[in-house]
Amino acid sequence: MKGKVLLSTLAAAVCFLPAAATGQRDGNETDNVDRLINRLTTVGCYAATVDFTVGMPQLSDDVVYTISLRQGEATGDSLMPCTYLIDWSLSGPQGESEGFSAYFNGNHYRFAGERLQEYHLDWDSVPFMPRRLGGMRGDGVQRTAQFVTLLPAVMADELRRMSEDPAYTITCRPDTLVGGQKVDAIITVMTAGGVTSSEGEYLFDKTTGMPLRVHLENSPGTISEQTVDATFRDTSDGSAACPPVTEETLIALYPEAFGSFRTSNFRIESLPGKRMPSFSLPTPTGERFTYQTGDPLPQPVMLALLETSGGFTAQFIDALRQAAAELPFESRLLMAFTDTNPDRIEETAGQLTPGETLLMSGRGLVRDCGAASLPSLIIIDRDGLVASVVVGFNNNLRSDVIQKMLLLQ
Numbered sequence: 001m002k003g004k005v006l007l008s009t010l011a012a013a014v015c016f017l018p019a020a021a022t023g024q025r026d027g028n029e030t031d032n033v034d035r036l037i038n039r040l041t042t043v044g045c046y047a048a049t050v051d052f053t054v055g056m057p058q059l060s061d062d063v064v065y066t067i068s069l070r071q072g073e074a075t076g077d078s079l080m081p082c083t084y085l086i087d088w089s090l091s092g093p094q095g096e097s098e099g100f101s102a103y104f105n106g107n108h109y110r111f112a113g114e115r116l117q118e119y120h121l122d123w124d125s126v127p128f129m130p131r132r133l134g135g136m137r138g139d140g141v142q143r144t145a146q147f148v149t150l151l152p153a154v155m156a157d158e159l160r161r162m163s164e165d166p167a168y169t170i171t172c173r174p175d176t177l178v179g180g181q182k183v184d185a186i187i188t189v190m191t192a193g194g195v196t197s198s199e200g201e202y203l204f205d206k207t208t209g210m211p212l213r214v215h216l217e218n219s220p221g222t223i224s225e226q227t228v229d230a231t232f233r234d235t236s237d238g239s240a241a242c243p244p245v246t247e248e249t250l251i252a253l254y255p256e257a258f259g260s261f262r263t264s265n266f267r268i269e270s271l272p273g274k275r276m277p278s279f280s281l282p283t284p285t286g287e288r289f290t291y292q293t294g295d296p297l298p299q300p301v302m303l304a305l306l307e308t309s310g311g312f313t314a315q316f317i318d319a320l321r322q323a324a325a326e327l328p329f330e331s332r333l334l335m336a337f338t339d340t341n342p343d344r345i346e347e348t349a350g351q352l353t354p355g356e357t358l359l360m361s362g363r364g365l366v367r368d369c370g371a372a373s374l375p376s377l378i379i380i381d382r383d384g385l386v387a388s389v390v391v392g393f394n395n396n397l398r399s400d401v402i403q404k405m406l407l408l409q
Contacts, residue, residue, distance in 0.1 A: 032172040033163060036184055039209030040156035041081065046071050046210065047241035048232045050150055052088075055227040065090050071151045072104075072242035079106060079121070079128050080142050082153035085243035085250075088146065100254060101145035104245040108142045111254065116261045117372070123269065124373040124392030126312065150230055152210060159202070162188055175206075182206055196220060210234055268370045271378065271386040276303075277368045281359040284342030289334070289359055294384055299330045300408040301380040302401065305362065305371050307338045308348040312393035316375040317349060319393070321356075323401035329409060330355065336362035338374070377401070381408050 050067040066089050071082040083104040090097045099112035106121030106128070119127045119141050128140040148154050162168040173185040188200040201215040216228040235241070244250060251258045280290040302320055306313050317335065324331050336359040337345045345360055352358065369378060377390040379401075388404045390397065 032174055033159070033170055033186060036172070036186060036204055036209065037156045037159050040152040043152050043210065044073050045236065045241040046152055047235045047237070048210070049235055051231045052147065053229045057223070057225055063090070067147055067150065069147065069150055070241055070243040071153055072245065077105070079140065081157060082151060083243055083245055084148070084151055086145065086147050099146070100257070101148070102243065102250055103142045103145070104243070107247065108145070109250060110145050111257045111261065112146070114261050116257050119373060126392050127373065150214070155211060159186065167191060176203075178203060183212060205234070208234065267372070268376055268378070268389050268391060271369065272388055274386055276378070276380050276384050276386055279365045279368070281336060281362055281365065284345050284358050284360055289357060296384060297380060297382050299332055300382060300405060301332045301334060302405070303334045303336060303378040303380060305336055305366050305369065305374055305376045305378070307374050308341075308344045310374055313348060313375055316393045316397065319397040320377065320401060321353065322398045323405065324355065326402055327405055331405060332357070334359060336365055338363045338366055379404055379408070
């Protein structure tokens with residue numbers, strides 16, 4: 001994998017399609033839109049290469065990606081309508097940048113900028129769940145990967161959302177002639193406060209029903225105007241179009257990403273029964289806490305791996321404090337934050353009680369423990385062995401921790 005590039009603007013463009021909808025349509029037009037959506041939904045295995053171009057007034061040159069995408073069936077999966085593998089590359093003045101994202105069976109991986117992130121439903125379900133961000137709807141990580149809205153199954157979901165949102169007007173134009181070829185077209189317009197905020201044109205192959213071209217105009221006529229063009233070349237060949245559905249296959253496809261840029265070569269779930277790794281971290285008050293592998297402990301330890309920006313960090317800490325207060329023996333709570341700002345850490349943790357210690361700059365510890373998702377908890381017995389781990393916050397965290405700690409009496 002070569003080069004790095006800032007992609008936040010472009011990611012927003014790819015995932016821009018808001019939670020959509022349409023104005024009034026007659027019955028025939030509704031049937032035509034539904035027919036096109038249903039064809040996208042039922043395609044099953046699909047593969048394509050996509051030329052993806054983003055243009056903005058403030059950019060001297062367009063930004064052009066080459067994308068290879070594959071989707072497969074995901075029967076019974078409530079998190080995604082398909083499995084997928086999306087591979088992209090970008091050539092620029094700083095060299096070539098490459099990345100990929102993949103999803104299957106509650107497992108999501110994304111690689112970009114020399115960083116491999118992974119999410120697993122069995123570890124922590126929270127990142128996969130939809131949520132509300134103010135008045136906006138937020139999707140789970142599996143639906144916010146770069147270029148994911150180019151997948152036919154996800155495109156169908158987005159168009160369906162538009163058809164149910166009164167902010168959108170959708171027009172279907174079957175048998176539209178484009179470049180001498182008859183295609184089916186869907187035109188979308190989103191209006192907010194009487195102003196057009198986005199316009200979209202979707203062209204579909206009349207025989208296969210698959211996308212041929214998507215053209216988006218975001219914030220037209222404004223300083224932040226953005227044009228997005230995606231041109232598809234269908235490369236499907238039956239079941240061969242389906243993406244891999246195992247981690248082992250992904251590792252074989254991307255050995256450098258998994259070998260050099262994975263947060264850890266082992267998972268936090270593999271720690272129970274093993275000795276706690278050594279670590280030495282500063283405290284916000286300028287002291288240092290050091291633990292050497294194999295050292296005995298005077299009491300069982302709850303080691304929380306945290307970040308101040310985490311959505312459930314405060315609830316996680318509160319549950320651990322409640323659990324510690326109800327234990328019939330003394331324990332120690334170490335709160336290791338990945339952050340380096342002591343004021344922010346102390347503000348997030350709140351007033352410390354006896355038996356609690358704050359640690360900072362814990363990113364290396366998180367890596368060494370194989371914690372791909374935060375917050376996480378490592379319970380260490382008096383012999384320095386990892387007794388149990390808990391990944392993510394849940395409403396039963398207090399009682400779960402108490403049960404696990406009572407086994408260490």
